[in-house]
Amino acid sequence: MTDTVAIPSAEVICDECGKRGRKITRVYHGHKYCPTCYAREFKRRLCPKCGNYARLPRRDMAAVCRRCAVDRPCIRCGKTDFRVGRVTHSGAVCNSCAKYFREAEACELCGELSRRLTRVSRFNHNLRLCPKCAHADHGNCQACHHPRLLVVADDGRRLCNVCLDGGMILCKECGQSMPAGRGAQCEPCYWRGLLKKRIAMNRAAFSVPVMADHFEQFGTWLGTTVGDNKAAITVNRYLSFFLDI
Numbered sequence: 001m002t003d004t005v006a007i008p009s010a011e012v013i014c015d016e017c018g019k020r021g022r023k024i025t026r027v028y029h030g031h032k033y034c035p036t037c038y039a040r041e042f043k044r045r046l047c048p049k050c051g052n053y054a055r056l057p058r059r060d061m062a063a064v065c066r067r068c069a070v071d072r073p074c075i076r077c078g079k080t081d082f083r084v085g086r087v088t089h090s091g092a093v094c095n096s097c098a099k100y101f102r103e104a105e106a107c108e109l110c111g112e113l114s115r116r117l118t119r120v121s122r123f124n125h126n127l128r129l130c131p132k133c134a135h136a137d138h139g140n141c142q143a144c145h146h147p148r149l150l151v152v153a154d155d156g157r158r159l160c161n162v163c164l165d166g167g168m169i170l171c172k173e174c175g176q177s178m179p180a181g182r183g184a185q186c187e188p189c190y191w192r193g194l195l196k197k198r199i200a201m202n203r204a205a206f207s208v209p210v211m212a213d214h215f216e217q218f219g220t221w222l223g224t225t226v227g228d229n230k231a232a233i234t235v236n237r238y239l240s241f242f243l244d245i
Contacts, residue, residue, distance in 0.1 A: 016041065028057065029089055076100065109133045144181030188228065195223050195232040202239050215242045 014022045014034035022034035026042065033041060042055040047065040054065035070084045070092035077097055085098030093101055104113040107130035114130035122137075123129075139150050141160040148160035159181075166180025171189055178186035185193070199219040206212040218238065223231040 029087070107133055141179075141181055143179035145187065146181055148181070191228040191232050192223070195219065195228050195235065198232060198235050202236065205239060205243060211242060211245065215239070218242070 012022065012024055012032070013020050014024065014037055015032045016037035017034060019034065024032045025035045025038040026033045028042075038055075041057055041059070043058045044053055044055050046052070047054050047056065047068055048062065049064040049068040052065060052067075054067075056063045056065065066087070069087055072091055073080045074082055074094040074097055075088065075091040076093050079094050082094035082096075084092050085095035086093050086101050088101055099115045102115040104115050105117055105128070106112070107114055107117060108127040109129055110133055112130050112132070116131055117128040118131075118134055119126060119128055120134050137149060138147060139158060140147050141150060141163055142157045143159050143163040146160060148162075150158040150160060151164060153159045153164055163179045163181040168177045169180045170176070171178050171182070171186035172184045173189045174186060176186055176188075182190075199216050202215060202219075203212040206215065215238075219231065219235050222235060222238075225231075226234075
């Protein structure tokens, strides 16, 4: 549960005593407590909801234990089976919704406001970065075209580690040479297979077999005319037209 942390850092400040660089033992409703303040402010007593002993804030007699606090749906999306991402005054929120309950802070590299600041261990600094800066070394590999962590090869191309280490391999479907980062299929085989799959799925929308055959013939013609890549991306938009016919 993210309501409890124990990370010593020179940048961390206990919100109760104001001391910097303290290990944070508990974060309660966004308020950070160092070990000393936690021991002083949270006392062991019976939870008013479940009746079990727990360390509860001594100034809030209506407070319940953490298990009871999260034993209800996410207050934002209503999900019932979830991993707790944050506990607010109104209740618990799931990991996916937790970012919407944080205050936007400035990225320590570019200054852009973000609710999703993070530290990246592969960088040689301890700055808290926005998603854009945290993924600045990611992009589309110039060999396999997959979005991945990139490195600069000897020839100047930005490649993923799979393509850099694996070089060229053979496609398992057509036997043509392809970058190792493609995996089992070369790019033409991937788009050709995706087009066939989408045509087959769209056939199920027709109650008249003849129209299903017409749509399949159209999809095949489209792939031949504009290429399997563009056809696979655009073929679904023509389904409503054929259904109207």
